[in-house]
Amino acid sequence: MTYSIRQATTVVVKPVTVNAVVSQPSQVTAVRVNAGLPGRSGSGGGSIKIPFSWGDASPKAVYEVEGNGTVFRASIVIQTPFDGVGASLRLGDGEVGDRLIRADQNLPSQAGEYATSPGITYMTSTFILLEITPGEGNQGSGFVLLEI
Known part of the structure; x- marks a missing residue:
């Protein structure tokens, strides 16, 4: 609608x-x-916000891009910093785990927005995956923003 x-x-x-x-x-x-279906692009695009937290299973399927769908912008927003040594976040797909955001492009220990503009077009239906490595701590949360 x-x-x-x-x-x-x-x-x-x-x-x-x-x-x-x-x-x-x-x-x-x-x-x-x-x-x-939650997390499915349907016939159009827009901005999609998907929450995540420290204890989520990883990799977490955050969104399904339909065939010929383009990810114009991808952001990881940290609201509650991850408090443990070794925490990392990567955003990608089943083929390339950090195709959208690499671990060195965000800092889970600091609140903020970490964004890229990949302009990736998926020719077939593809799940976007968030890989969460919680580290040695016990907190951390935020959300993924995708512009499709």
């Missing part, structure tokens, strides 16, 4: 909630939501 939003709005489409803020109310912004 596509919704046109002209002001700060929360749109609820079971089971998905989308928050949108438009800085110029005279412009219409479309927010595309697929209310079917």
Whole structure:
């Protein structure tokens, strides 16, 4: 479904909630939501936010890009820093585990956003995987942002 939003709005489409803020109310912004399978791109793109935390199984399938889908931007946002030595995060796919974000392109021990602009087009349906190495600590969380 596509919704046109002209002001700060929360749109609820079971089971998905989308928050949108438009800085110029005279412009219409479309927010595309697929209310079917979570983490599947459906027929369109947009921004996708997927939470993760220290104790999640790894690799974690965070999103499924359909065939001919392009990942324009990938971000790892650390909200609660990982507190252990040896913690690392990589974002990629089943073929190349760090195709989107390498371990040396983010710092799990520091809160912040770590982004790349890979421009990768997947010719077939492909799962995006987050590899979480928690290290010796016991905390850490954030989310992955994908622009498809």
